[in-house]
Amino acid sequence: MNxxxxxxxxxxxxxxxxxxxxxxxxxxxxxxxxxxxxxxxLGRLExxxxxxxxxxxxxxxxxxxxxxxxxxxxxxxxxxxxxxxxQEVTPQMVLNFLHGGAAINVLARHIGARITxxxxxxxxxxxxxxxxVIAKIAHGxxxxxxxxxxxxxxxxxxxxxxxxxxxxxxxxxxxxxxxGEMGIGNTTPSAAIAAVFTGVEPGNIVxxxxxxxxAGYQRKINAVRxxxxxxxxxxxHGLDVLAKVGGFEIGGLAGVILGAAARRKPVMVDxxxxxxxxxxxxxxxxxxxxxxxxxxxxxEYGHALMLDWLGLHPLIDLDMRLGEGTGAAIGxxxxxxxxxxxxxxxxxxxxxxxxKGAE
Amino acid sequence: MNxxxxxxxxxxxxxxxxxxxxxxxxxxxxxxxxxxxxxxxLGRLExxxxxxxxxxxxxxxxxxxxxxxxxxxxxxxxxxxxxxxxQEVTPQMVLNFLHGGAAINVLARHIGARITxxxxxxxxxxxxxxxxVIAKIAHGxxxxxxxxxxxxxxxxxxxxxxxxxxxxxxxxxxxxxxxGEMGIGNTTPSAAIAAVFTGVEPGNIVxxxxxxxxAGYQRKINAVRxxxxxxxxxxxHGLDVLAKVGGFEIGGLAGVILGAAARRKPVMVDxxxxxxxxxxxxxxxxxxxxxxxxxxxxxEYGHALMLDWLGLHPLIDLDMRLGEGTGAAIGxxxxxxxxxxxxxxxxxxxxxxxxKGAE
Numbered sequence: 001m002n003x004x005x006x007x008x009x010x011x012x013x014x015x016x017x018x019x020x021x022x023x024x025x026x027x028x029x030x031x032x033x034x035x036x037x038x039x040x041x042l043g044r045l046e047x048x049x050x051x052x053x054x055x056x057x058x059x060x061x062x063x064x065x066x067x068x069x070x071x072x073x074x075x076x077x078x079x080x081x082x083x084x085x086x087q088e089v090t091p092q093m094v095l096n097f098l099h100g101g102a103a104i105n106v107l108a109r110h111i112g113a114r115i116t117x118x119x120x121x122x123x124x125x126x127x128x129x130x131x132x133v134i135a136k137i138a139h140g141x142x143x144x145x146x147x148x149x150x151x152x153x154x155x156x157x158x159x160x161x162x163x164x165x166x167x168x169x170x171x172x173x174x175x176x177x178x179x180g181e182m183g184i185g186n187t188t189p190s191a192a193i194a195a196v197f198t199g200v201e202p203g204n205i206v207x208x209x210x211x212x213x214x215a216g217y218q219r220k221i222n223a224v225r226x227x228x229x230x231x232x233x234x235x236x237h238g239l240d241v242l243a244k245v246g247g248f249e250i251g252g253l254a255g256v257i258l259g260a261a262a263r264r265k266p267v268m269v270d271x272x273x274x275x276x277x278x279x280x281x282x283x284x285x286x287x288x289x290x291x292x293x294x295x296x297x298x299x300e301y302g303h304a305l306m307l308d309w310l311g312l313h314p315l316i317d318l319d320m321r322l323g324e325g326t327g328a329a330i331g332x333x334x335x336x337x338x339x340x341x342x343x344x345x346x347x348x349x350x351x352x353x354x355x356k357g358a359e
Numbered sequence: 360m361n362x363x364x365x366x367x368x369x370x371x372x373x374x375x376x377x378x379x380x381x382x383x384x385x386x387x388x389x390x391x392x393x394x395x396x397x398x399x400x401l402g403r404l405e406x407x408x409x410x411x412x413x414x415x416x417x418x419x420x421x422x423x424x425x426x427x428x429x430x431x432x433x434x435x436x437x438x439x440x441x442x443x444x445x446q447e448v449t450p451q452m453v454l455n456f457l458h459g460g461a462a463i464n465v466l467a468r469h470i471g472a473r474i475t476x477x478x479x480x481x482x483x484x485x486x487x488x489x490x491x492v493i494a495k496i497a498h499g500x501x502x503x504x505x506x507x508x509x510x511x512x513x514x515x516x517x518x519x520x521x522x523x524x525x526x527x528x529x530x531x532x533x534x535x536x537x538x539g540e541m542g543i544g545n546t547t548p549s550a551a552i553a554a555v556f557t558g559v560e561p562g563n564i565v566x567x568x569x570x571x572x573x574a575g576y577q578r579k580i581n582a583v584r585x586x587x588x589x590x591x592x593x594x595x596h597g598l599d600v601l602a603k604v605g606g607f608e609i610g611g612l613a614g615v616i617l618g619a620a621a622r623r624k625p626v627m628v629d630x631x632x633x634x635x636x637x638x639x640x641x642x643x644x645x646x647x648x649x650x651x652x653x654x655x656x657x658x659e660y661g662h663a664l665m666l667d668w669l670g671l672h673p674l675i676d677l678d679m680r681l682g683e684g685t686g687a688a689i690g691x692x693x694x695x696x697x698x699x700x701x702x703x704x705x706x707x708x709x710x711x712x713x714x715k716g717a718e
Contacts, residue, residue: 103396110696320402346461
């Protein structure tokens with residue numbers, strides 16, 4: 001960890017983020033209206049193609065290399081009994097990702113995406129594997145009910161690591177990134193982050209995560225309330241919120257988001273935890289918001305409030321609540337479809353089809 | 360047209376339709392609960408995999424050959440000024456399908472599906488093309504505001520043709536069929552069908568189709584009201600409703616649905632017009648309903664009422680209203696993903712991941 005280097009990278013990244021390209025968006029909009037279909041009849045696929053044109057600054061964007069970045073981390077707050085699953089499941093699921101047996105593996109294969117798995121702070125030591133990047137900030141966060149989850153330097157390191165990871169993937173060809181995560185207990189810091197930014201009382205934003213029972217659910221709400229009281233995170237400062245009530249994989253994903261936006265790549269935001277990371281990123285630099293696409297509305301209670309805060313309207317709602325990037329995978333397939341519609345459909349002129357005016 | 364042969368085929372098809380296979384569904388449900396994810400966390404993808412297991416009578420179904428059947432027909436009611444586009448667009452769009460330039464071509468390619476285009480009753484004579492099946496019942500329907508859209512024999516012929524078409528596709532390997540259609544004016548008969556079966560007043564079910572203006576919209580509502588008054592279709596008899604206020608491509612799709620269900624193949628129902636066809640099929644034989652999957656909620660006003668009548672809950676809502684099978688294509692990709700999740704994910708035992716009980 002080198003705090004000065006990390007801060008320099010973060011600052012340079014933030015300074016690079018620009019608004020969407022209006023010229024490319026207008027060209028895409030004009031073309032959508034000349035394609036052989038009633039104007040607007042492809043609904044959100046049309047809107048998505050226009051947003052993507054603006055992100056890439058390209059009136060006819062093409063999505064080839066699709067990457068899911070799935071970041072793993074552990075959470076000291078599991079000691080407070082907030083999760084239905086034991087902490088050992090985090091490294092076990094990382095191995096499952098590496099062996100191709102998890103839901104995200106199946107869905108990534110289905111849409112033709114690559115997955116890269118990052119150990120941002122798993123409490124166990126993982127064996128090296130060609131598909132695993134070990135970028136551990138620490139062996140899990142501290143328990144946020146007793147003090148900050150991490151130090152400010154660790155928060156900076158998590159974000160800088162995310163930026164470096166996405167930059168490496170962009171060098172490898174990444175056209176669109178889906179955010180994914182794994183970390184037993186990580187809906188608790190995510191709910192805390194959501195409560196801080198939205199100002200909503202924890203009881204109205206905490207959900208059951210992987211399926212905690214009634215007593216555990218009450219402990220989880222209490223843990224978030226205690227975390228806010230003990231740490232008093234400053235909602236004006238994204239890094240402070242991340243350090244006090246966040247997680248290493250959440251910080252890493254915030255870095256991925258900032259880094260992708262700086263390089264004009266769209267981010268398909270997965271569910272509850274990924275959206276908490278997006279809130280941290282947007283608090284640090286609101287200019288990332290136009291680069292975000294909300295893949296789906298998670299079944300996890302409170303997710304809709306978080307999307308509203310970000311001004312995002314999810315593409316789908318399939319009652320999913322798994323994380324890992326599973327919702328993002330489906331969203332990426334829709335983004336690819338949107339670009340193909342824009343690029344590959346014939347115009348009225350090309351196809352010799354009479355437009356509405358011909359009536 | 361051979362009415363006796365058509366009726367024999369229809370009767371034999373209806374007699375073949377069976378309930379879903381409960382044993383396969385239970386096996387799929389049990390397996391979903393052993394896969395490495397919190398139970399139920401993949402939401403509707405899990406439900407879909409279980410339904411598909413029941414349809415195929417296979418606890419681990421595999422979807423390989425995906426087919427969109429797009430049926431085209433014209434409608435005498437266009438003379439009443441109900442559409443924003445001129446009737447010549449129907450054959451022009453058929454050519455666009457054959458040349459690969461329409462939205463359904465792009466989306467079918469995206470999901471790896473084949474398209475077959477059927478002329479069920481286009482008012483123009485189409486040139487032969489290797490990818491076009493000419494199965495014309497007539498050169499467009501009669502104007503349903505002045506009398507029946509077609510004769511009972513034509514209605515039977517349309518349904519029997521749909522059964523034959525889907526049977527041919529099943530012989531070629533079809534694992535799942537998406538319904539698609541093209542026909543200037545065809546939201547008007549579809550709204551009439553919906554009004555008959557739901558009993559909803561036409562003003563509450565007619566939409567703007569491809570984008571008719573206010574005066575045209577009023578003409579369209581009046582056309583549906585007049586059609587019901589003039590023809591008095593009997594909602595207890597699907598064939599009577601189809602003949603009096605339907606269309607040839609709608610009857611063809613009803614046949615596709617009945618034929619697919621009889622051969623235990625799932626039907627991904629597209630939007631407004633396809634759902635009207637599904638209502639006709641379900642009125643003829645309610646046993647088809649478990650074989651139906653509603654791909655999406657169309658933006659076309661009234662579609663939600665039709666889905667409710669069928670007891671279907673759409674997978675997605677992307678504000679689409681194009682038809683052609685475009686929504687079905689996206690839905691088919693989700694169905695394929697659902698099967699892959701069920702078949703390809705590791706179980707807790709296989710992956711060495713601790714289940715919830717291990718806490």
